[in-house]
Amino acid sequence: MLTTEQVQIAADKFTALTGGNIAPYLEACVHCGQCAEACHFYEATGDARYTPAYKLVPITRAWKRSKSPLSWFGLGKTVKTEELEEWQDLIFDSCTMCGRCSAVCPMGIDISAIVAATRQAFAAAGMGPEDFMQAAENVRTKGSPLGLTSNKLVDRLEWLEDENDMEFPLDKKGAEILLTVSSIEMMKYPDSIVAMGKLLDHAGVSWTFSTKGYEATNFGFLSGKMDLAKLGVTRIVEAAEELDVKTVVIPECGHAYGVMRWSGANILGRKLPFEVLHITEFLADLKRAGKLKLKPLKGSITYHDPCQISRRGGAADAARYLLDDFAEDFREMTPTANFNWCCGGGGGVQAMASATDLRHKVFKIKMDQVEATGADTMVSSCANCRLTMDESIAHWKWDHGLNSLVEVMAENLIE
Ligand code: SF4
Numbered sequence: 054m055l056t057t058e059q060v061q062i063a064a065d066k067f068t069a070l071t072g073g074n075i076a077p078y079l080e081a082c083v084h085c086g087q088c089a090e091a092c093h094f095y096e097a098t099g100d101a102r103y104t105p106a107y108k109l110v111p112i113t114r115a116w117k118r119s120k121s122p123l124s125w126f127g128l129g130k131t132v133k134t135e136e137l138e139e140w141q142d143l144i145f146d147s148c149t150m151c152g153r154c155s156a157v158c159p160m161g162i163d164i165s166a167i168v169a170a171t172r173q174a175f176a177a178a179g180m181g182p183e184d185f186m187q188a189a190e191n192v193r194t195k196g197s198p199l200g201l202t203s204n205k206l207v208d209r210l211e212w213l214e215d216e217n218d219m220e221f222p223l224d225k226k227g228a229e230i231l232l233t234v235s236s237i238e239m240m241k242y243p244d245s246i247v248a249m250g251k252l253l254d255h256a257g258v259s260w261t262f263s264t265k266g267y268e269a270t271n272f273g274f275l276s277g278k279m280d281l282a283k284l285g286v287t288r289i290v291e292a293a294e295e296l297d298v299k300t301v302v303i304p305e306c307g308h309a310y311g312v313m314r315w316s317g318a319n320i321l322g323r324k325l326p327f328e329v330l331h332i333t334e335f336l337a338d339l340k341r342a343g344k345l346k347l348k349p350l351k352g353s354i355t356y357h358d359p360c361q362i363s364r365r366g367g368a369a370d371a372a373r374y375l376l377d378d379f380a381e382d383f384r385e386m387t388p389t390a391n392f393n394w395c396c397g398g399g400g401g402v403q404a405m406a407s408a409t410d411l412r413h414k415v416f417k418i419k420m421d422q423v424e425a426t427g428a429d430t431m432v433s434s435c436a437n438c439r440l441t442m443d444e445s446i447a448h449w450k451w452d453h454g455l456n457s458l459v460e461v462m463a464e465n466l467i468e
């Protein structure tokens with residue numbers, strides 16, 4: 054049960070956040086309901102609570118009470134304890150901040166931005182799924198949500214070097230690019246790290262990892278703990294400045310790309326001193342320059358668009374350019390690219406045990422999409438999507454393959 058003080062903290066934070074572009078959104082909803090069927094949580098369950106517009110309610114109430122014209126006459130409703138408790142799972146477990154609802158909203162309301170603001174108020178009040186909020190705190194104490202400390206990073210890289218008979222440059226001053234990692238990859242999918250290294254070496258790129266700024270994911274942003282969001286961005290910025298690199302490459306992680314590419318400067322409070330590219334964008338540039346030589350990829354494949362890379366990131370074309378002339382039998386899903394369905398685990402939902410059943414239900418949408426293509430395998434370029442989908446594939450005992458785009462590329466390099 055929340056205390057009165059917690060409720061007041063949340064209400065005050067809501068009020069503080071309803072400046073800038075948020076307030077017009079709160080006035081703009083015409084309750085047309087078009088966003089409902091765009092949201093995978095509603096689509097998978099038919100539960101009206103999952104209608105995106107419903108997620109606007111707590112912050113809208115707080116704004117009406119404190120700032121809107123209604124507040125002048127004391128007419129706005131007060132935020133109540135039971136409402137905050139009711140909305141907690143809507144704001145955390147059932148919003149991946151995928152932005153699909155905004156793509157259909159006639160009023161252009163950025164619901165994922167409002168969910169992000171609402172999470173900030175909930176976090177300030179000490180709310181949020183315990184496991185997820187702890188993972189965010191690990192960023193402060195261990196440097197990474199999955200506990201990938203700097204020492205562990207070095208150990209894991211040495212192990213991967215031995216296993217794969219290759220070298221990973223570390224803290225190399227003056228390298229062309231700083232390559233970051235997602236701790237999900239390091240702990241669950243290390244082959245994708247090896248694959249990135251092989252592709253960059255093959256193309257003759259001067260690159261490095263950093264022991265100071267390595268974690269690409271930003272659980273601070275996802276959890277609404279903006280001090281941690283700034284800490285994550287700052288670590289990478291300071292590492293890049295120290296190593297004098299001009300480009301930071303984000304690995305196969307959607308939200309890591311979205312946060313650094315589109316919010317990094319605002320979070321930091323100054324211009325980023327480097328260009329930010331997703332690994333697919335950087336590899337696409339290498340391909341354009343004729344620096345990637347690949348054998349044709351056999352078998353039929355389809356591509357899952359990570360929301361923060363395609364719809365929210367503006368980089369849907371990069372993966373397709375890489376697959377063009379490489380995948381012999383590439384089949385697009387329907388819908389695809391900027392309107393593709395979310396995996397169900399973005400926005401930190403993957404890290405919330407309480408959302409597990411819901412994620413599995415949502416994954417049925419993806420299964421239907423892939424089966425409609427007839428493709429044997431699905432590839433993607435986000436380790437978080439991959440983990441979400443791998444768990445659901447196991448849950449449903451689905452007989453389709455799932456792989457990472459960088460891994461299939463590295464497996465088909467012409468040496
Ligand atoms: S951002 Fe995505 S998950 Fe969140 S309400 Fe909109 S469609 Fe649903």
Ligand code: SF4
Nearest residue numbers: 082083085086088158
């Ligand atoms: S589509 Fe936009 S205007 Fe319509 S109900 Fe949803 S948020 Fe409101």
